[in-house]
Amino acid sequence: MARSNDAVAAMLLEFAELLAISGGPPYKVRAYEKAAQAVEGHPAELATLRSAELDEIPNVGSQLARKIREFLDTGSVGELDELRARVPTGLRSLLTIPGLGPRRARQVYEELGITSPDDLLAALHEHRLRELRGWGARSEDNLAAAVREAQSAGERVRLGLALGVAERLLQRLRPLPQVQRVEYAGSLRRMRDSIGDIDILVASDDPEPIMRAVTELPVVERVISHGSTRTSVLTATGLQVDVRVVAPPSWGAALLYFTGSKAHNIQLRELALRAGLKLSEYGLFEVETDRRVAGEREEEVYARLGLPWIEPTLREGAGEVEAALHGTLPEVVTRADLRGDLHTHTDLTDGVAPLRDMVAAAAAAGHEYFAITDHAPLLHMQRMTTEKALAQRRRIRELDREAGPALLHGTELNIQPDGSLDWDTEFLSGFDIVVASVHSHFDQPRDVLTARLLRAIEHPHVNVIGHPTTRIVGGRSAIDVDLDEVFRAAARTGTALEVNSLPERLDLNGELVRRARHFGVRFAVSSDAHSVAQLGNLSFGVATAQRGWATRDDVINTYPLDELRRFLAKHDHAAAVR
DNA sequence: GCCGTTTTCGGCCCGACTGTTTTCAGTCG
Numbered sequence: 063m064a065r066s067n068d069a070v071a072a073m074l075l076e077f078a079e080l081l082a083i084s085g086g087p088p089y090k091v092r093a094y095e096k097a098a099q100a101v102e103g104h105p106a107e108l109a110t111l112r113s114a115e116l117d118e119i120p121n122v123g124s125q126l127a128r129k130i131r132e133f134l135d136t137g138s139v140g141e142l143d144e145l146r147a148r149v150p151t152g153l154r155s156l157l158t159i160p161g162l163g164p165r166r167a168r169q170v171y172e173e174l175g176i177t178s179p180d181d182l183l184a185a186l187h188e189h190r191l192r193e194l195r196g197w198g199a200r201s202e203d204n205l206a207a208a209v210r211e212a213q214s215a216g217e218r219v220r221l222g223l224a225l226g227v228a229e230r231l232l233q234r235l236r237p238l239p240q241v242q243r244v245e246y247a248g249s250l251r252r253m254r255d256s257i258g259d260i261d262i263l264v265a266s267d268d269p270e271p272i273m274r275a276v277t278e279l280p281v282v283e284r285v286i287s288h289g290s291t292r293t294s295v296l297t298a299t300g301l302q303v304d305v306r307v308v309a310p311p312s313w314g315a316a317l318l319y320f321t322g323s324k325a326h327n328i329q330l331r332e333l334a335l336r337a338g339l340k341l342s343e344y345g346l347f348e349v350e351t352d353r354r355v356a357g358e359r360e361e362e363v364y365a366r367l368g369l370p371w372i373e374p375t376l377r378e379g380a381g382e383v384e385a386a387l388h389g390t391l392p393e394v395v396t397r398a399d400l401r402g403d404l405h406t407h408t409d410l411t412d413g414v415a416p417l418r419d420m421v422a423a424a425a426a427a428g429h430e431y432f433a434i435t436d437h438a439p440l441l442h443m444q445r446m447t448t449e450k451a452l453a454q455r456r457r458i459r460e461l462d463r464e465a466g467p468a469l470l471h472g473t474e475l476n477i478q479p480d481g482s483l484d485w486d487t488e489f490l491s492g493f494d495i496v497v498a499s500v501h502s503h504f505d506q507p508r509d510v511l512t513a514r515l516l517r518a519i520e521h522p523h524v525n526v527i528g529h530p531t532t533r534i535v536g537g538r539s540a541i542d543v544d545l546d547e548v549f550r551a552a553a554r555t556g557t558a559l560e561v562n563s564l565p566e567r568l569d570l571n572g573e574l575v576r577r578a579r580h581f582g583v584r585f586a587v588s589s590d591a592h593s594v595a596q597l598g599n600l601s602f603g604v605a606t607a608q609r610g611w612a613t614r615d616d617v618i619n620t621y622p623l624d625e626l627r628r629f630l631a632k633h634d635h636a637a638a639v640r
Numbered sequence: 641g642c643c644g645t646t647t648t649c650g651g652c653c654c655g656a657c658t659g660t661t662t663t664c665a666g667t668c669g
Contacts, residue, residue, distance in 0.1 A: 093641035
């Protein structure tokens with residue numbers, strides 16, 4: 063998985079943190095942070111770029127290009143090593159404690175010799191911090207609470223879980239008489255694959271009762287802060303919820319602001335400044351007159367800045383603002399573009415719903431076509447047999463004569479450790495669609511794993527590689543494969559890569575979709591549903607594809623059925639390429 | 641350290657909340 067871009071970004075971030083702790087100029091710190099973000103989101107592999115090309119990356123200037131070059135060539139940077147020598151290693155870890163920033167981390171180091179979280183705990187226990195300038199008993203107590211909470215790890219949670227919590231909170235707040243509008247914002251609205259905290263925005267002319275009601279919600283474990291327009295609470299599950307109230311005329315600007323990302327917001331504000339405008343959560347204002355020129359709707363704010371409305375899923379400060387300015391922002395795929403689902407399971411293998419129920423749900427969801435892709439015999443625990451598969455095919459053909467979506471009989475093969483697959487080529491030719499996935503042996507060496515995936519991709523009847531990296535959000539990391547090779551082969555052979563919509567998978571993720579697009583890869587946004595309810599997860603997959611800037615044309619299950627069938631007749635594609 | 645339809649120098653996003661201060665610094669999002 064290791065891409066040089068990620069290593070360089072990590073190097074730059076370490077630089078930024080060490081600079082901040084050692085009292086470096088704030089704007090220099092931010093320059094490093096911005097460069098780290100630019101490098102991480104840059105489509106090209108940094109290690110393959112010449113020095114002049116490094117300099118051309120936005121927010122990377124001559125100085126940082128030189129340091130990046132040094133890092134790529136030698137694996138280290140002299141100046142960074144010097145900085146490391148000056149700053150004790152533990153100090154950086156202090157920055158992860160909420161409420162302790164670079165200035166105070168430096169203060170406790172210089173005045174109390176604290177260099178690690180353990181030192182900090184000891185000092186807190188002995189009440190030594192309250193003696194420092196700017197500190198008191200309260201700030202010491204708060205820091206102690208923050209350290210305890212950080213230790214009991216209120217970790218990031220998956221998209222699906224956070225969405226459920228947020229929707230229950232909205233149900234509680236919406237009926238309050240003072241509430242005019244309420245929506246979730248933040249990374250949840252951007253549909254990131256994991257969520258650190260939940261941001262909720264309320265439009266109201268009477269915020270006080272709402273703020274009080276938030277502190278009294280049954281899920282609240284502790285109130286972190288409670289002001290007249292902003293309240294932060296910690297839920298019993300350790301999830302932080304921030305609720306902010308603005309007046310209705312500021313709704314759009316506030317929604318924009320609280321949706322983020324931070325990098326996206328900063329870019330918009332810089333754009334505003336250059337136009338003599340000032341953007342805040344209250345609206346877009348003329349600097350000279352302080353007159354509000356936009357704010358009630360997001361679209362107005364973007365339009366006044368000369369931009370089209372940008373999907374929340376694209377707002378990562380990863381080039382979307384520049385692309386929007388130049389009119390080159392792609393029109394990304396939407397849920398409404400999807401005509402069908404190409405990866406689902408029934409109770410014949412590890413699904414929980416019978417075939418008929420899944421098909422009925424697909425019909426209710428408005429699908430034009432629907433593939434059933436139960437597991438194949440080599441995933442032994444699923445007890446699939448050739449006879450069962452053929453019997454299922456007959457039932458599907460019968461059901462297909464009824465009203466509802468066109469039914470495709472497919473299967474999800476198991477890619478063996480050597481890259482071989484279930485069944486022989488002739489039998490596989492009988493399926494309408496074939497998905498192939500890795501389900502075990504994740505720890506093979508990179509070259510073995512790469513060859514394994516390539517063999518499956520090259521197979522004449524494999525149409526889709528399921529959950530290509532096998533990562534589990536917050537759990538298992540992605541398998542170590544040469545993705546550039548995989549992307550090249552997938553594009554060449556007309557094999558789609560899946561964007562698996564299960565919230566614990568979201569695989570490929572948005573970043574990889576964006577990289578794969580550069581190779582001309584096509585995607586299948588699929589639910590991998592094992593139950594009727596999971597068919598609804600497709601919206602998570604769509605959001606993930608959007609994060610990767612995928613358009614309708616990039617996604618094969620937006621195609622009309624006849625066009626999809628042409629894509630699935632893989633050998634024709636290969637012939638066309640030649 | 642980066643960047644330029646106001647700039648190759650002088651800027652660099654904006655505001656809420658907390659706690660310690662009597663007017664502001666630090667942190668966060």
